[in-house]
Amino acid sequence: MSRVRFYDPRRAYDAQREELDAAFRRVLESDQIVLGPEVDAFEREFAALTGATTAIGVASGTDAIELALRALDLPAESEVICPNLTSPATPTAIVRAGHRPVLVDVDPQTLTIDAELAAAARSPRTAAVVAVHLYGRPAPVAELLELGLPVIEDAAQAHGLATNGVAACFSFYPTKNLHAYGDAGAVVTSDPALAEAVRELRVYGERPRHFARRLGTNSRLDELQAALLRVGLARLEANNRRRAEIATAYDRALGRTSPEGVHHLYVVRSERRDELGAQLADAGIETAVHYPWAISEQPAFAAARRGDTLEVSLAAAREVLSLPCYPHLTDEELDRVAAALR
DSSP states (O other): OOOBOSOOHHHHHHHTHHHHHHHHHHHHTSSOOBSSHHHHHHHHHHHHHHTOSEEEEESOHHHHHHHHHHHTTOOTTOEEEEESSSOTHHHHHHHHTTOEEEEEOBOTTTOSBOHHHHHHHOOTTEEEEEEEOGGGOOOOHHHHHTTTSOEEEEOTTOTTSOOOSSEEEEEOOTTSSSOOSSOOEEEEESOHHHHHHHHHHTBTTBSSTTOBSSOOOBOOOBHHHHHHHHHHHTTHHHHHHHHHHHHHHHHHHHTOOOOSSOOSSEEEEOTTHHHHHHHHHHTTBOOBOSOSSOGGGSGGGTTSEEOSOOHHHHHHHHHEEEEOOOTTOOHHHHHHHHHHHO
16 A cells, blocks of 8 residues: 655645646746746735735745844844744744744643743843744734733644734645745735835845945745746645645544644644654655654754743643644545554
8 A cells, every 4th residue: 555645745736737837838938937927916915815015936935934033123032922832944044043932831722822822932142033824824923012022923734824913924844735846935914014125135135236225145935936836825724724624534533623723734743753653654645744853952053042841832842742734645545544543
C-alpha cells in the first residue's frame, strides 16, 4: 500500500498545471522580472483578501516580520513579546530587527499566545508584541491590542484569516495555505507610513532609486513568484474549505472539536507522541512535529527574557503531532488516516 504523504507538492502543480504554466510563460516573455506588474497585481489582490489597504511583497515570511518591526522605528534593543511555541523564524526576525524577544506561554487549548501572560510579562522596555496564528488558529489579537502596544501578526500559517494588528506578516513557503514555488512573503497593513517604510526597507532603504534614506536590505518579491501566487490566490478559499473538511473528518474519528481557524496544520497531542507517530508510520502515514523544541530551549535564543514559567509550551513541544492536512489529500487517504486514528 502506498504511503499517505504528509505533503505532496506535485499535486498542487498538477491541479493548476495550465494556469501555472501560463503564468510562468507570461513572466519569462515580459521585459520585467523584479517588482513589476505581477507584483503590483498580487499586492492589490492579496491586500483585498486580508482586509488591509496595502500589501508589500518581500522575499520571505521571516523578512516580513523583521521589516515590519523595523518600520515601527522602535527604540533600539526594545523588548518584543512573542509566544514560546512557534517557529524559530519568529524570534529570529525580532533579533534581526535589533530587539530582544520576551517569551510568553501559550493557551492550553489553542496553543496561541496567552494574552493575560503577555500583559503580565510587560516591562518598561517592552515596545511591541508579535502574535503568532499557530497552525492557522487565530491568536487573541483584540486582547493584545488592549495592552496599548503595536501588535504585529505572524500570519505565516493563517492565509484567509482577517487581520487587525498594525501589520500582518505572511510566508508563502511551498507548504503554506497560499504558497509560492520557493521562498516569498508579504507585509499587509492599513498604516500608510508603515507601508511606505517597508517598501523602502525591502530595496536597500532607497527613495528615490539609488538614494538610500535608511539602512535597508534586499528583500524583493520577484515577478515569477508573484505570478504563481496569483494562480494560487484564486483557489485559496476552496483549498481552505477542503482543509476544514479534512479537519472535521479527523475530529469525528477522535471525538473532539478543533479550535477555529484555517487549518494550516491538524495537530493532536499525546504524552506518547513518539509511539503514536511510529504506529502511524507503520500504517503508511507520514506525520511531522511543529515544533519539537520550544524557543526557550534553543541556544540561539539564550538571551531572550522569559515572561513566565512556560510550562504549557514546554509540555506541548513534547506532545504535538501534525497529521496530513493539505487540500489535495484524497478521500481514500483521508479515510485511511481517520481509521488509523480510531
